[in-house]
Amino acid sequence: MNPEPTLEGPLAPRKTRLQESWHLLKQNRLAVLGLVIFILFFITALIGLILTSGPDPVFDPSLVRLQEKLRPPLSKPNLETLRPDELPGLGVYLFGTDDLGRDTFSRMLQGSWVSLTVGFVAVGISVLIGIFMGGIAGYFGQNRIYFDHILMVVLLFAGGALIVVGASSQGLGLLALGLGYIAYSLWTKRISEKKVLPIWLHVLHKKAFSVDTLIMRIVDIMLCFPSFFLILTVVALLPASIYNIMIVIGLTSWMGATRFVRAEFLSLREQDFVTAARALGVSDFRIIFRHMMPNAIAPVLVSATIGIATAILTEAGLSFLGFGVPPPHATWGNILSDGKRFIFDAPWLTFIPGFAILIVVLSFNLFGEGLRDILNPKLRERY
Amino acid sequence: MLSFIGRSIIQKIITLFFVSIVSFLIIHLAPGKPSQVDPLNPKFTPEMVERFRKEFHLDKPLHVQYLLFYRDLFTGKTASWKDNQPVLKKIWERFLNSLPLFIVGTILTWTLSFPIGIRSAISRGGFYDRSATFFSYLLISIPGFFFAYILIIFVVNTFHVPVIGMETFGIGDPSWPRWAMDRVWHLLLPSVLGATGGIAVLSRYVRSQMLEVESQDYVRTAMAKGVPPEQVHYKHALRNALLPFVTMFGLILPGLIGGSVIIESIFSWPGMGRMAYEAILARDYPVILTVNFVSAVLVLAGTFISDILYMVVDPRIRL
Numbered sequence A: 001m002n003p004e005p006t007l008e009g010p011l012a013p014r015k016t017r018l019q020e021s022w023h024l025l026k027q028n029r030l031a032v033l034g035l036v037i038f039i040l041f042f043i044t045a046l047i048g049l050i051l052t053s054g055p056d057p058v059f060d061p062s063l064v065r066l067q068e069k070l071r072p073p074l075s076k077p078n079l080e081t082l083r084p085d086e087l088p089g090l091g092v093y094l095f096g097t098d099d100l101g102r103d104t105f106s107r108m109l110q111g112s113w114v115s116l117t118v119g120f121v122a123v124g125i126s127v128l129i130g131i132f133m134g135g136i137a138g139y140f141g142q143n144r145i146y147f148d149h150i151l152m153v154v155l156l157f158a159g160g161a162l163i164v165v166g167a168s169s170q171g172l173g174l175l176a177l178g179l180g181y182i183a184y185s186l187w188t189k190r191i192s193e194k195k196v197l198p199i200w201l202h203v204l205h206k207k208a209f210s211v212d213t214l215i216m217r218i219v220d221i222m223l224c225f226p227s228f229f230l231i232l233t234v235v236a237l238l239p240a241s242i243y244n245i246m247i248v249i250g251l252t253s254w255m256g257a258t259r260f261v262r263a264e265f266l267s268l269r270e271q272d273f274v275t276a277a278r279a280l281g282v283s284d285f286r287i288i289f290r291h292m293m294p295n296a297i298a299p300v301l302v303s304a305t306i307g308i309a310t311a312i313l314t315e316a317g318l319s320f321l322g323f324g325v326p327p328p329h330a331t332w333g334n335i336l337s338d339g340k341r342f343i344f345d346a347p348w349l350t351f352i353p354g355f356a357i358l359i360v361v362l363s364f365n366l367f368g369e370g371l372r373d374i375l376n377p378k379l380r381e382r383y
Numbered sequence B: 001m002l003s004f005i006g007r008s009i010i011q012k013i014i015t016l017f018f019v020s021i022v023s024f025l026i027i028h029l030a031p032g033k034p035s036q037v038d039p040l041n042p043k044f045t046p047e048m049v050e051r052f053r054k055e056f057h058l059d060k061p062l063h064v065q066y067l068l069f070y071r072d073l074f075t076g077k078t079a080s081w082k083d084n085q086p087v088l089k090k091i092w093e094r095f096l097n098s099l100p101l102f103i104v105g106t107i108l109t110w111t112l113s114f115p116i117g118i119r120s121a122i123s124r125g126g127f128y129d130r131s132a133t134f135f136s137y138l139l140i141s142i143p144g145f146f147f148a149y150i151l152i153i154f155v156v157n158t159f160h161v162p163v164i165g166m167e168t169f170g171i172g173d174p175s176w177p178r179w180a181m182d183r184v185w186h187l188l189l190p191s192v193l194g195a196t197g198g199i200a201v202l203s204r205y206v207r208s209q210m211l212e213v214e215s216q217d218y219v220r221t222a223m224a225k226g227v228p229p230e231q232v233h234y235k236h237a238l239r240n241a242l243l244p245f246v247t248m249f250g251l252i253l254p255g256l257i258g259g260s261v262i263i264e265s266i267f268s269w270p271g272m273g274r275m276a277y278e279a280i281l282a283r284d285y286p287v288i289l290t291v292n293f294v295s296a297v298l299v300l301a302g303t304f305i306s307d308i309l310y311m312v313v314d315p316r317i318r319l
Helices: A017-027 A029-052 A104-139 A147-165 A168-191 A211-223 A227-237 A242-251 A255-268 A272-279 A284-320 A332-342 A348-375 A377-382 B002-029 B046-055 B062-075 B087-122 B127-141 B144-159 B176-214 B217-224 B229-241 B243-251 B261-266 B272-281 B285-313
Strands: A144-146 A207-210
Touching (some): A029 A348, A029 B127, A144 A211, A147 A207, A211 B002, A227 A284, A227 B002, A227 B272, A255 A284, A284 B261, A332 A348, A348 B144, B087 B261, B087 B272, B144 B176, B144 B261, B229 B243
Antiparallel strands (some): A144 A207
């Protein structure tokens, strides 16, 4: 008679989590704008990759036309001095040309893909390391590390280092000692009947500090380095390559993600669904990746969105100092830093990439902050 | 309290030790050797290279180099490979040049971001708040050197004053007020640029802290009993929102070194960031390592000071 559900049965939420998030996002107009530009940038970068690569690209970013250098935007190419295959893609220099007569529009298209990859790969590396380290610290953090294990690792490392330095006989000795110890302790634990370490090893087999302490101290050590200066030093010492830049930016920015994941894991591991999973005999690996990670990933994604923006800015800063992505690749950063020499003669070479970086980074930041607001439970309750 | 201080100092010294090892390894295990800097230079005969390597202990094994380097650093004998000047003296001179930039930038940051942040929090969701939010994101997102060029062109074209360097080249011996004005013009742009990012971030932080406090019950009570709004905002809310910022005073210390590389390069400002950049270009390992070490010390000292301040200010915290 009364079709309305009674309060006795469990009520499913009227909206899914995604719908609710979308509803919240729509209220934040700046974040929606950020999302739209974000998607447009992604599409542009993909189209740019297709149109500027291959043997006969529609927009050739590396074609040098010295007679057509520093032409302003929207100027028509001089048909008398150019061969037909040297004409720019749209029949007009949409963003002008640079000091070598290369079409800036093609270079911007190519650069959008490169900038995007630098951002995504660098942040991908840092998020992966962050999840790994944070996951270990949060889930296995209470486990203790024993003195003899530390000693073993030190022996192995010292042996390896000595071999690298040149003292191979001493190095091999240390390595053999370390490996021998591992074999011995494995043998006493697994195979031997007694399962008890001899007395002289018991002295060493003492609890030193927890895994959590170890990882958080590593984070502290990494945070002591001034990040831009460290990136600059390493990039300057390594041979110039786009992959080195991505890897170095990634390896120097994982500390935030580690802290977020650890904090989430510390609170999640006390919750009932984790206890239930453990009681069911689910493996640690599955608990971490199927049960806990989906609940812990949200703040990491927010910081990753903003991290991509920071990585693009860092790449631009490195380009400005002359350590950016080397010439065959055009990035927005190096178009901008090449263009600064002609800022009075050819202002478009500075302003077009500058505003492009500004708009894209701004959209990433606005969208990231919008996401953070959505995921904030306080805002959710009010709605 | 005392035990906390002792424990934290010991912990920080251990951290510093590992930082010194890691930075030393990064520099020395990177490909390329400093003694091969210029193989085309005819003065670089093999005997010279050998003497150079001996002079700077480069022929010793790595761990001996490490010990020798930090022994020299602590006795103040470390010398730059480029010009053989003592590194600490060089850093001190450059530090004195960077100091005015840092002080003006910090004052600008802290005096501007509080009014902006407080006003956005009070008029939450209003026009002022939304435009302040947008502008702070704009300032965070703009590439620093691009913004610097826009500002330089604008200032030079509008006011016709020179801005590059610490003072006008060849200014000679002008009268005192002219000299002062010249220095102020040269100081203005780099410190404003250094402060923009800080203003944007700090004003957002002030805003969120104020919003947090403004939603507390005691603020509502004060409003309800008819206390004038100014008094509620500035006396009840602001004083409680200030707490986290006390600790941030300690964290601005590392800003002395980091972050100024690009700005000092643009403005040819002979400060620490520029020195570090030149040292990287010249592979001047002692300078790079010392700058790294000093900045690590500053970071650790900053966190230590902020921990202590937090304990002094907030009686609820017992570490």
